[in-house]
Amino acid sequence: AQKVTQAQTEISVVEKEDVTLDCVYETRDTTYYLFWYKQPPSGELVFLIRRNSFDEQNEISGRYSWNFQKSTSSFNFTITASQVVDSAVYFCALSEYNNNDMRFGAGTRLTVKP
Amino acid sequence: DTAVSQTPKYLVTQMGNDKSIKCEQNLGHDTMYWYKQDSKKFLKIMFSYNNKELIINETVPNRFSPKSPDKAHLNLHINSLELGDSAVYFCASSPHLSRNTGELFFGEGSRLTVL
Numbered sequence: 001a002q003k004v005t006q007a008q009t010e011i012s013v014v015e016k017e018d019v020t021l022d023c024v025y026e027t028r029d030t031t032y033y034l035f036w037y038k039q040p041p042s043g044e045l046v047f048l049i050r051r052n053s054f055d056e057q058n059e060i061s062g063r064y065s066w067n068f069q070k071s072t073s074s075f076n077f078t079i080t081a082s083q084v085v086d087s088a089v090y091f092c093a094l095s096e097y098n099n100n101d102m103r104f105g106a107g108t109r110l111t112v113k114p
Numbered sequence: 115d116t117a118v119s120q121t122p123k124y125l126v127t128q129m130g131n132d133k134s135i136k137c138e139q140n141l142g143h144d145t146m147y148w149y150k151q152d153s154k155k156f157l158k159i160m161f162s163y164n165n166k167e168l169i170i171n172e173t174v175p176n177r178f179s180p181k182s183p184d185k186a187h188l189n190l191h192i193n194s195l196e197l198g199d200s201a202v203y204f205c206a207s208s209p210h211l212s213r214n215t216g217e218l219f220f221g222e223g224s225r226l227t228v229l
Contacts, residue, residue: 033216039155043202045220052216089155095216101170102147102206102218104157 002027002094006105013082014113021077021108023092029053031097034068034075039107040088051075082112117141120205120221127195128229134191135224137205144209145169146188147218148180151202163188192226200228 003026013019025034036048049059051068059066063080079086089109095102118139127133139146147170148160162170166182177193192199202225206218 035217043225044222045204047217050215050217091157095218097216099170101159101162102216103159107155107157109155 001101002029002032002096002103004092004094004103004105006090006092006108008108009106010109010111012111012113015084016081017112018078018080019082019110019112021079021090021092021110023075023077023105025073025075025092025094027094027096029096029098033095033097035091035093035095035102036066036075036077037091037093037104038088039091045091048077079110082110084112084114086110087112118205118207118219118221120203120224122224123222124225124227126227126229129195129197131195132191132193133195133226134189135203135205135226136187136189137221138187139205139207139219140186141207141209141219143207143219144185145207146182146185147206147208148188148190149204149206149220151204151223153201157204161188161190195226195228197228200226202226 005024032053034051038046065078067076089107091107092105120137145164147162151157160174161180163182165185179191181189202223204223205221208218
């Protein structure tokens with residue numbers, strides 16, 4: 001089965017700092033999808049982005065950007081000029097095309113201090 | 115309109131009791147899931163149903179029994195609750211494989227506390 005590793009358990013930064021959350025994955029499929037979800041203190045899972053395995057173009061959405069590198073099996077997430085509202089647990093996840101089975105990393109708890 | 119809704123949102127009960135959590139999706143999806151999030155925030159798949167048929171059953175005690183009366187509903191019944199069952203349970207749904215983009219649509223979670 002696929003596997004997702006988020007080696008950073010907790011990260012603490014001061015507001016306005018940039019921060020990168022790492023994600024490394026393993027899969028035998030050639031077609032797969034990668035995701036990032038945010039879980040704020042209120043507890044719901046908020047979808048941030050989906051990338052498919054054929055699209056290695058990096059993406060930027062406001063202060064958020066994602067770097068997908070198949071060569072290193074990584075899908076890292078950077079928040080620029082972090083804000084207190086970015087404090088949350090962030091999950092990286094992988095879903096293989098031929099099954100309906102999304103697997104999550106262990107999550108990274110980000111704390112942004114004022 | 116809520117796309118994936120779970121009830122109840124909070125559930126506090128005693129050890130040994132039996133309880134159910136209900137999930138409904140109005141997205142017309144074929145596949146539904148239950149995930150468990152433990153106290154360390156780790157999210158783990160428990161079950162997956164496709165069109166009322168069980169397709170994923172991870173190593174979950176048989177005290178947990180999913181029931182899918184139709185493809186829009188996937189309920190989770192738990193017998194003889196134990197302290198370790200305390201967790202947040204998330205329901206999710208996704209389109210049929212042929213239209214699969216991999217994305218899951220999650221409910222808001224049901225926090226179960228066993229005393």
